[in-house]
Amino acid sequence: xxxxxxxxxxxxxxxxxxxxxxxxxxxxxxxxxxxxxxxxxxxxxxxxxxxxxxxxxxxxxxxxxxxxxxxxxxxxxxxxxxxxxxxxxxxxxxxxxxxxxxxxxxxxxxxxxxxxxxxxxxxxxxxxxxxxxxxxxxxxxxxxxxxxxxxxxxxxxxxxxxxxxxxxxxxxxxxxxxxxxxxxxxxxxxxxxxxxxxxxxxxxxxxxxxxxxxxxxxxxxxxxxxxxxxxxxxxxxxxxxxxxxxxxxxxxxxxxxxxxxxxxxxxxxxxxxxxxxxxxxxxxxxxxxxxxxxxxxxxxxxxxxxxxxxxxxxxxxxxxxxxxxxxxxxxxxxxxxxxxxxxxxxxxxxxxxxxxxxxxxxxxxxxxxxxxxxxxxxxxxxxxxxxxxxxxxxxxxxxxxxxxxxxxxxxxxxxxxxxxxxxxxxxxxxxxxxxxxxxxxxxxxxxxxxxxxxxxxxxxxxxxxxxxxxxxxxxxxxxxxxxxxxxxxxxxxxxxxxxxxxxxxxxxxxxxxxxxxxxxxxxxxxxxxxxxxxxxxxxxxxxxxxxxxxxxxxxxxxxxxxxxxxxxxxxxxxxxxxxxxxxxxxxxxxxxxxxx
Amino acid sequence: xxxxxxxxxxxxxxxxxxxxxxxxxxxxxxxxxxxxxxxxxxxxxxxxxxxxxxxxxxxxxxxxxxxxxxxxxxxxxxxxxxxxxxxxxxxxxxxxxxxxxxxxxxxxxxxxxxxxxxxxxxxxxxxxxxxxxxxxxxxxxxxxxxxxxxxxxxxxxxxxx
Numbered sequence: 154x155x156x157x158x159x160x161x162x163x164x165x166x167x168x169x170x171x172x173x174x175x176x177x178x179x180x181x182x183x184x185x186x187x188x189x190x191x192x193x194x195x196x197x198x199x200x201x202x203x204x205x206x207x208x209x210x211x212x213x214x215x216x217x218x219x220x221x222x223x224x225x226x227x228x229x230x231x232x233x234x235x236x237x238x239x240x241x242x243x244x245x246x247x248x249x250x251x252x253x254x255x256x257x258x259x260x261x262x263x264x265x266x267x268x269x270x271x272x273x274x275x276x277x278x279x280x281x282x283x284x285x286x287x288x289x290x291x292x293x294x295x296x297x298x299x300x301x302x303x304x305x306x307x308x309x310x311x312x313x314x315x316x317x318x319x320x321x322x323x324x325x326x327x328x329x330x331x332x333x334x335x336x337x338x339x340x341x342x343x344x345x346x347x348x349x350x351x352x353x354x355x356x357x358x359x360x361x362x363x364x365x366x367x368x369x370x371x372x373x374x375x376x377x378x379x380x381x382x383x384x385x386x387x388x389x390x391x392x393x394x395x396x397x398x399x400x401x402x403x404x405x406x407x408x409x410x411x412x413x414x415x416x417x418x419x420x421x422x423x424x425x426x427x428x429x430x431x432x433x434x435x436x437x438x439x440x441x442x443x444x445x446x447x448x449x450x451x452x453x454x455x456x457x458x459x460x461x462x463x464x465x466x467x468x469x470x471x472x473x474x475x476x477x478x479x480x481x482x483x484x485x486x487x488x489x490x491x492x493x494x495x496x497x498x499x500x501x502x503x504x505x506x507x508x509x510x511x512x513x514x515x516x517x518x519x520x521x522x523x524x525x526x527x528x529x530x531x532x533x534x535x536x537x538x539x540x541x542x543x544x545x546x547x548x549x550x551x552x553x554x555x556x557x558x559x560x561x562x563x564x565x566x567x568x569x570x571x572x573x574x575x576x577x578x579x580x581x582x583x584x585x586x587x588x589x590x591x592x593x594x595x596x597x598x599x600x601x602x603x604x605x606x607x608x609x610x611x612x613x614x615x616x617x618x619x620x621x622x623x624x625x626x627x628x629x630x631x632x633x634x635x636x637x638x639x640x641x642x643x644x645x646x647x648x649x650x651x652x653x654x655x656x657x658x659x660x661x662x663x664x665x666x667x668x669x670x671x672x673x674x675x676x677x678x679x680x681x682x683x684x685x686x687x688x689x690x691x692x693x694x695x696x697x698x699x700x701x702x703x704x705x706x707x708x709x710x711x712x713x714x715x716x717x718x719x720x721x722x723x724x725x726x727x728x729x730x731x732x733x734x735x736x737x738x739x740x741x742x743x744x745x746x747x748x749x
Numbered sequence: 750x751x752x753x754x755x756x757x758x759x760x761x762x763x764x765x766x767x768x769x770x771x772x773x774x775x776x777x778x779x780x781x782x783x784x785x786x787x788x789x790x791x792x793x794x795x796x797x798x799x800x801x802x803x804x805x806x807x808x809x810x811x812x813x814x815x816x817x818x819x820x821x822x823x824x825x826x827x828x829x830x831x832x833x834x835x836x837x838x839x840x841x842x843x844x845x846x847x848x849x850x851x852x853x854x855x856x857x858x859x860x861x862x863x864x865x866x867x868x869x870x871x872x873x874x875x876x877x878x879x880x881x882x883x884x885x886x887x888x889x890x891x892x893x894x895x896x897x898x899x900x901x902x903x904x905x906x907x908x909x910x
Contacts, residue, residue: 221769221779222769222779223766223770223773250765256779257778257779257780257781309782309910357780358780358783359778359780360776360778360779360780360782361780362777362778362779363773363779368773368774372873375874375876378876387762432759432762435764435877438764439762439764440876444762446795
């Protein structure tokens with residue numbers, strides 16, 4: 154096999170058994186790699202009804218054939234498991250350098266099983282795999298953990314770890330790697346914490362190969378990244394979207410009671426560039442450089458780190474009605490250090506702010522004035538959540554469980570109990586379907602129709618209608634799943650679309666995938682994830698978006714009067730997918746895809 | 750004056766494409782262990798050093814070699830190791846102030862950058878123009894000397910990259 158390393162590491166933390174298995178070749182070909190292969194393994198090996206935080210759950214780290222090859226933006230790995238937050242399948246994606254290092258050590262992926270009695274970390278150097286005691290780093294933040302473990306093992310090693318949030322089973326905890334990169338969503342950090350696994354430290358000096366001809370193809374495709382959009386990622390990062398989304402009226406504010414934010418210019422990509430940007434940063438192989446290395450000097454929020462990116466600006470900024478860039482950046486730094494998902498964190502705080510505003514929670518209970526716009530309180534709540542301190546202990550359950558606790562789940566802006574992203578589906582209508590049908594819950598990285606509706610990628614479609622959106626969502630979902638499995642960053646495909654990466658996949662593996670095969674592999678993945686969720690008990694009724702978006706019209710701005718529409722799109726979508734009215738894949742569809 | 754790989758750390762974004770290009774060209778695999786260019790990153794200070802061998806005027810590695818296996822080409826300035834003469838003693842590895850001469854396997858074999866004999870692969874793959882293949886001005890030469898001493902200081906006490 155070329156491109157794929159061909160080996161999977163299986164580690165049982167209960168009985169400390171370590172096994173090296175062959176990657177099933179036909180599985181690799183059917184699913185390309187990463188997300189697809191891991192989802193299939195999870196479906197085959199884990200009861201979908203299992204409690205995400207129990208030892209019976211498995212935690213899978215997996216790369217794709219282009220990961221670590223120096224392919225444009227080929228840095229990605231996935232973390233696949235049963236989510237304790239959404240109670241559905243979780244598949245969180247991260248970049249940095251850890252995935253490439255794992256392949257250089259000789260593995261496509263790692264399956265973690267069971268639960269260690271005491272805190273441990275894994276030290277993997279090529280064929281040598283050790284389960285080591287982690288008492289020296291348990292309780293330490295992500296950056297200190299990275300420093301200490303690299304000193305303890307090898308300064309060239311790469312670290313994926315949890316912070317205090319993951320240890321304390323915060324349901325929105327992330328797995329962090331290379332200090333500031335994160336597999337953030339769906340509480341995968343809590344799953345790692347539940348297994349008493351603090352970190353996976355990897356050093357790979359063996360390397361892995363690809364098929365002949367890869368080099369020239371790689372150079373050719375790298376050179377496609379030359380236009381304004383590619384440059385835009387480097388100049389403004391993903392926060393280039395702040396101004397655009399605010400102008401078209403889809404930047405959520407005030408916990409989704411508004412879709413424009415007057416303070417947007419203060420937290421935009423330009424504001425970041427002018428006020429806090431130190432330099433841009435890339436993941437392994439990246440040709441875009443959207444990473445923001447930043448520094449805040451405001452004494453109230455002083456610090457240094459990476460971010461914020463667009464979603465974080467919405468989560469700590471507009472939806473909390475905060476236009477203090479220093480505070481937004483600081484909240485992001487704390488998330489990185491304590492190991493938490495910045496989207497879910499910010500949107501959970503916005504939910505708490507609304508509960509506070511309406512008097513359902515009191516200043517006495519919170520310990521401070523949690524009004525919208527209070528930047529200091531917001532930042533303090535982030536820290537308290539990561540440490541499960543005081544009121545933070547309640548925020549640590551995410552906004553759905555928080556709002557339900559006070560009898561008002563309608564203030565939680567979630568799909569499948571996971572906080573939705575920064576594109577208001579009342580103005581970008583297809584996004585209702587994107588959020589509702591995403592197997593991992595509210596999220597923008599699976600078939601986001603906003604790219605077509607607002608940014609015109611791959612081509613512009615009307616944003617305020619629902620017609621045709623089911624087909625757009627389906628196509629983007631399938632291609633996106635294949636891309637995740639390939640090990641490539643979604644931003645790369647935003648710039649040059651998918652075909653170049655099918656060509657590069659063939660160049661790396663020596664196979665002959667067509668674009669149709671590629672899309673089909675994504676469809677298989679999407680059906681596998683759906684099957685997992687169906688068996689976990691999540692069907693049509695779980696494919697929902699917050700009631701507010703369906704019922705409360707946007708009060709002002711370019712999208713004034715609009716509401717989100719879901720049910721007719723869902724009907725279309727299930728039909729196109731070959732699923733029944735309840736959202737369950739039909740036997741015919743599963744046969745057609747070769748799943749059964 | 751001959752071409753050199755001109756390093757511009759300010760432009761570097763730490764993408765490591767130079768490293769993958771190098772290890773793939775010479776060893777047909779991807780791992781920075783086998784790359785002769787290394788982008789050395791200091792996270793706390795946000796410093797990235799995408800550098801390879803500086804092909805020094807008076808190479809410490811050459812002086813340190815007990816068997817005269819290392820030589821410097823008068824015309825191109827490129828410093829190379831004669832693998833047949835090399836005894837893998839590692840004196841050069843210890844002598845290099847910027848740690849850009851490497852043991853690459855357990856047998857102790859030593860490798861270093863030779864600018865791909867005039868067609869450097871890393872420069873082709875660098876998208877941020879942090880590496881350029883060209884002649885440099887006296888001013889740039891001074892900057893290059895400063896970079897060398899800055900990195901030497903940072904790597905003091907480090908055994909090998």
